[in-house]
Amino acid sequence: MDPIIDLDFIDNRTPEQATAAASCDTKVTAETNTGKSRKLYIESYGCQMNFSDSEIVSSIMFEQGFDTTAHIEQADVVFLNTCSIREKAETTVRNRLGQINYFKKKKPEMVIGILGCMAERLKKSLLEEEKIVDLVVGPDAYRDLPNLISEVDGGQKAVNVLLSREETYADINPIRLNSNGVSAFISIMRGCDNMCSFCVVPFTRGRERSRDAHSIVREAQALVAQGYKEVTLLGQNVDSYKWASEDRTEQVNFAQLLEMVAKLSPTMRVRFSTSHPKDITDEVLYTMKKYDNICKYIHLPAQSGNSRVLELMNRTYDRSWYLNRVDAIRAILGEDCGISSDMIAGFCSETEEEHQDTLSLMDYVQYDYSYMFFYSERPGTLAARKLEDDVPLEVKKRRLAEIIEKQRECSLNRNKRDVGRMHRVLVEGFSKKSDQQLSGRNDQNKVVIFDKKHYQKGDYVNVFVNDCSVGTLFGEAVD
Ligand code: SAH
Ligand code: SF4
Numbered sequence: 001m002d003p004i005i006d007l008d009f010i011d012n013r014t015p016e017q018a019t020a021a022a023s024c025d026t027k028v029t030a031e032t033n034t035g036k037s038r039k040l041y042i043e044s045y046g047c048q049m050n051f052s053d054s055e056i057v058s059s060i061m062f063e064q065g066f067d068t069t070a071h072i073e074q075a076d077v078v079f080l081n082t083c084s085i086r087e088k089a090e091t092t093v094r095n096r097l098g099q100i101n102y103f104k105k106k107k108p109e110m111v112i113g114i115l116g117c118m119a120e121r122l123k124k125s126l127l128e129e130e131k132i133v134d135l136v137v138g139p140d141a142y143r144d145l146p147n148l149i150s151e152v153d154g155g156q157k158a159v160n161v162l163l164s165r166e167e168t169y170a171d172i173n174p175i176r177l178n179s180n181g182v183s184a185f186i187s188i189m190r191g192c193d194n195m196c197s198f199c200v201v202p203f204t205r206g207r208e209r210s211r212d213a214h215s216i217v218r219e220a221q222a223l224v225a226q227g228y229k230e231v232t233l234l235g236q237n238v239d240s241y242k243w244a245s246e247d248r249t250e251q252v253n254f255a256q257l258l259e260m261v262a263k264l265s266p267t268m269r270v271r272f273s274t275s276h277p278k279d280i281t282d283e284v285l286y287t288m289k290k291y292d293n294i295c296k297y298i299h300l301p302a303q304s305g306n307s308r309v310l311e312l313m314n315r316t317y318d319r320s321w322y323l324n325r326v327d328a329i330r331a332i333l334g335e336d337c338g339i340s341s342d343m344i345a346g347f348c349s350e351t352e353e354e355h356q357d358t359l360s361l362m363d364y365v366q367y368d369y370s371y372m373f374f375y376s377e378r379p380g381t382l383a384a385r386k387l388e389d390d391v392p393l394e395v396k397k398r399r400l401a402e403i404i405e406k407q408r409e410c411s412l413n414r415n416k417r418d419v420g421r422m423h424r425v426l427v428e429g430f431s432k433k434s435d436q437q438l439s440g441r442n443d444q445n446k447v448v449i450f451d452k453k454h455y456q457k458g459d460y461v462n463v464f465v466n467d468c469s470v471g472t473l474f475g476e477a478v479d
C-alpha cells in the first residue's frame with residue numbers, strides 16, 4: 001500500500017469526470033439490482049469505519065425499498081458519508097456537493113443527504129450552508145433513516161444527529177458494497193473515549209461502546225460461509241474492546257475476541273485496526289502468535305516521537321512507553337511483524353528538535369508504511385481551545401515532506417528484507433496495470449504483484465519475491 005500523503009490538490013474536473021473518478025477509487029457503492037422501486041447512490045469518505053457504516057445504511061435503506069446504484073444520475077437519493085478529521089476532508093465534500101448540484105439541477109426531485117462525521121459536527125447548520133442538502137444524519141441515527149426519508153418525501157428538510165451510548169447496529173446485516181468478495185470489514189465497537197487533543201472523532205462519534213461478541217462471531221461465520229477469506233475487525237481503539245453479557249457472567253476482551261474469530265476457520269485471515277499504543281497488551285501479541293491465521297501486522301499510530309508533544313496531544317503515553325511496546329512486538333512476534341503508523345507534522349508549538357525526534361523514532365521502529373499528515377486544527381477540539389496553532393504552514397509542509405522521505409527510506413529497507421523470500425499471498429484481483437498479473441497481500445499487509453498463471457481471486461498463493469519498490473513487492477508464483 002502506498003503511504004497516504006495529505007497534500008492539497010486542485011480539483012478542476014467536470015462533474016462527470018469527478019463522478020467517474022470516484023467510481024474508480026471505490027468511494028461509490030456497487031449495484032444491487034433486486035427490482036426495488038427507488039435507487040440509492042452512496043459515496044463514502046474518511047476511515048474504514050465510514051465505509052463499513054455505508055454498508056449498514058444500505059441495508060437499512062434496502063429494507064425501505066431502495067436498491068443501490070453506481071450511477072449518480074439514476075439515483076433517487078444521494079448520500080455522502082462524510083469525514084471531518086482534517087479541514088481538507090470537509091473541503092472535499094463541499095466541492096463534491098458543488099458537482100452534485102449539477103445532477104440535482106437536471107433532476108430536481110433527487111434527495112441529497114449528508115451522513116457521518118461532518119453531519120454530526122455541523123448539525124443543522126449544514127442545511128443553511130449547503131442549500132442543496134435535504135437530510136443531515138449523524139453516525140448513531142441511521143435506524144431513523146426511514147422516518148427521515150419520509151419527512152423529506154413530505155417536502156421538509158430532516159435532521160437527526162443524536163449520539164447514543166448503546167447503538168452498535170449489532171443486529172443489522174450489512175450489504176457488502178465495498179468488497180472484492182475476498183476481504184470484508186466488521187465494526188466491533190463505535191466511538192472513542194480517548195480525547196486526543198487534535199482529534200474530532202470523540203465529538204463526531206460519541207462515547208466508546210463495544211458490540212456484542214456473539215454478534216461479531218456470527219457475522220464472521222456468515223462471511224466464512226459466503227467464501228470470504230479475510231476479515232478485518234474495526235474500531236478506533238480495538239485494544240479497549242470490552243463486552244459483557246447482561247448478567248455479566250461472560251466478559252470478553254480484545255484478545256479473547258480475536259481468538260474467538262480466529263478459531264472459526266484456519267483459512268480465514270484475521271486483521272484488526274487500530275491499535276492504541278497505551279492499550280495494546282502482551283495478551284493480544286501472544287494471541288496473534290498462537291494463531292497462524294491472525295496476520296502479523298499492527299497499525300500502531302505514534303503521531304509524534306517526542307514526549308512533550310505527545311503530552312500536549314494527550315496521547316497518554318510517551319516516547320519510551322511507545323518504544324517499549326514496539327520492543328514487545330519484536331520480542332514476541334519477531335522482526336518480520338509489520339508495523340505501520342500515523343504521523344502528524346507541525347502540531348502546536350512543535351520545535352525543530354522535537355520534529356527530529358519523530359524522524360529518529362521512525363529510524364528506530366522502521367515502519368513498513370505510514371499515513372502522514374500535517375496538523376489541521378479542528379474547531380471544538382482540546383487543542384483548538386487551549387493551544388495555539390503556531391507552526392507556519394510552510395514549516396508544517398516541510399516537516400511533513402521530511403517525514404514522508406524518511407518513511408520512503410524505511411519502507412524500502414523493510415521491502416528489501418522481503419526480497420529473496422517466499423510469501424503467502426491472498427489474491428484480491430488483477431493488478432492495476434495488467435490483467436495478466438494478480439495483486440494480493442502478504443501476511444504483513446504488503447501488496448504483492450505476480451504473473452497470474454492459473455491462479456485467481458481468493459486463492460492463497462506462495463509467491464517468491466524477487467524485486468520491490470517503495471510501495472510494492474514483485475514476485476513469481478511457485479506451485
Ligand atoms: N483512532 C486512531 C486514529 C483515527 S484518525 C488512533 O488513535 O490512532 C486517523 C489519523 O488522522 C490519526 O491517527 C491522526 O494521525 C490523523 N489526524 C487526526 N486528527 C488530525 C488533525 N486534526 N490534523 C491532522 N491529522 C489528524
Ligand atoms: Fe482520535 Fe485519539 Fe480516539 Fe484515535 S484514539 S480516534 S486519535 S481521540
Ligand code: F3S
Nearest residue numbers: 046047083084085117
Ligand atoms: Fe473521519 Fe469520522 Fe472516520 S472524522 S476518520 S470518518 S471517524
